[in-house]
Amino acid sequence: MRHRLVPRHEVLSKEEAEKLLKFYNVTKNEIPRIKKTDPALKDMDVKVGDIIKITRESPTSGVAIYYRVVIEG
């Protein structure tokens, strides 16, 4: 989905996801979630358990990066 009001959502590769979890020393249960049915993921091919990288514009830091794990729903 491309729109200026929707921040960029991308799926992390398996390696990237593992690296991320290791970097923050977290499990998938401990990071924020996103429903599989979320409109932002509408035309993306995601599975439950995938990690989504969200790149947003931020008033404080310019660009902010956020991660969410896909859950059932």
Add this chain to the structure above:
Amino acid sequence: MIVRKKICRIEFGLFSSKMIRKLSAAKIYTPNTYDEDGYPIEGGLMDPRLGVIDPGIRCKTCGGRLGECQGHFGHIELVRPVIHVGYAREIYLLLRATCRKCGRLLLSEEELKKYNPENMTKSQFNDIWERAIRVTDSEGSCPYCGEKQIKIKFVRPYSYYEGDDNLLVTDIKERFEKITDDDLKFIGIKVRPEWMILSCIPVLPITARPSITLESSDRSEDDLTHKLVDILRINQRLEENINSGAPQLIIEDLWDLLQYHVATYFDNGITGIPPARHRSGRPLKTIAQRLKGKEGRFRKNLSGKRVNFSARTVIGPDPNISINEVGVPEVIALELTVPEEVNERNIEDLRKCILNGPKKHPGAVNVITSIGRRRILEENKEEIAKNLQYGDIVERHIQDGDIAIFNRQPSLHRISMMCHYVRVLPHNTLRLNTAVCAPYNADFDGDEMNIHIPQSEEAMAEAEILMKVQECIISPRHGKPIIGGRHDHVTGVYLLTKKGVEFTRSEALKLTQGIIKLPKGKDKFTGKEIFQELLPRDFSIEYKGKLCKKCEKCLKERCEIEAYVKIKNGKLLSGIIDAEGMSGKLLEKLFVKYGSDVAREFIDNSTKLAIRVVMKFGFTISADDWKLSEKARKRIDELIEKAKLDVDKLIQEYKSGRLKIIPGKSLEESLEDYAIMDLGNARNLAGKAAEEDVGFNSAVIMAKTGARGSLLNLTQMSAVVGQQAVRGKRIKRGYYGRTLPHFKKGDVSAEANGFVTNSFSTGLTPTEYFFHSMGGRESLVDTAIRTARSGYMQRRLINALQDLKINDDGTVRGDSNVVVQFKYGEDGIDPMKKCYLEIE
């Protein structure tokens, strides 16, 4: 040992009648509580088997004494069953979802086969509920026995009708007993539905509803006891009537009354029924009322508690104590204590405290030795002092230098609670330096504040390092100083540092005595030379002060009005120190470059010096400060007249359709915007004219240096009050087609729509006064509503965010380490520390 386990779920259930009886220590059957001798009756509500509330008596059930026995439940057998009000809705749903004859779920076997009862989702449950209910609502028939269902009506809070017939609670219970456990699995109900109907009710232990003995030795019972007495009375009457074969109508009336009492026993705030009242007319506080709301168990006793080692009284100002200190009245110092461990360095001091006893100021109240705690009394103080040993702990009065946490409600941000050093002072108020009023939002019109005395070394160290006033000079909100000189302090340094202020050595010494040292061998001092002694020797800064007019080309140190401050190597080369110096850029840089100690010293000393300066020069304002010359008055009148004409012209344009529309607004809105703009500009211009005319008097000095007041205040007092607004628009409301009957209908002129031409000193006309009051009332209401709403929002936010913390890796994490933000505030910057990035 710490057991770390995760709670995966909490399940709430219901007690069956059988369970209630099993848990019961006594069957309660009589409404009488005490016999003639005042002893509790067996089977009454004060039955001794329910626990003990009097000292010296042992519990009949467990043998424990007061404090050992936590009480035991009893039960009341109801003659007729009643609805549990907490489940009235669920009962209604179940009645509709099941067959009135066979009690099966109104969904055929085939349809149910599609679902796996062991693994259902929420939406599947909802699905089944909806479809089953639809059968009854559409008066369809049961797929099992073929019985035609009848519509059911629910009348809040606890009546049910099938068609036109009242459904008796006994009938409901019978129906529910027929529902099979297998069917219940499909609708997510894990208890037997007949448990929602009460055949007996638990009686709370007397420890949960203790009676109090009044001075007159009368007993006063708890509200719950009163309520239970009501239940028992009606229960008894109902039984008598049934046994004597009274007509059904009377029995049903009594039954309904029993239902009412049982319902209000649980919750006395149910809508639709009158609350049960005490003899005095006060509504009874029953179970729900004990828990609910601000005064309930959760908010009153669990989220917040009363504490020891705290004090509260009216506050007063004291410019002579440091910002780090709080003045504590001696009477309070006699009540508050800190534990101090005896060692070789403090033993003599502590001995003196003990010898002073508990009633003389630096005294002590208790001593804790290896044997135990002992109270210090006049009789034993000498002996205790003599036997004092290293390692003993003395609970001594608070003294100068002890740590206190000072707080003013509403505690909206972290700097509403700061750590101060105690300073024991005479008189009865808590005292604080006026430079710390801002973070507490305190003034001295009767405000009260609290102090708390930390009781352990850890707590004291933590408070001192993290919460001390000098560590809070920079606000975490905007990263700029929030503590610092204000009001007269600013006026004072202005008077001191402006051009042409000179002192002889003796005058200068008088001003600075006890604050700063003056350089030796100098006979004359300018004000700037005195001020610069407050600054570190190697301090340099350049900034534009509050006085700056934002000229197009800044003349810097040659600025005519001395708005450009230049400090080099501790010398104030040019510029007047104003609010920007006392609590702005200057202070910020001092804090960042030299740390909190230097910043605190600067605030302490500069404010003291400033106050001496104002006292030496004197500083007054009077009504004359706003008096305008004839010429200026005329000029202002012209400006206003012109603005009014402009508005008239706009109206002409509007009527003839020549008005230019502002994009995104309607024609009318555009007219309003233009009018507000014109009138606003007129006021600004009038203000400028007034400012020029009055010159540089005290009022203007205060406004321009940022000490107090604004140029708008000045304009409104001397030139013109200006447009009044309600809901951000000119005043349009009131009578049909006009704002007040003093105007013609459809008058769109400035005066008729809330423009106040007069100034506060010329005085408002009645219509102007009315418009002004309209605007004033709106802002009053707005603040009232804003505080209520923001208070509620604050509660919700605090409850939601209270256990978030920032980890070492910069992530914000909540309970059990869940990540909330990957980088605090997205940029990982603490606003309180952000000034370190900006300065050098």
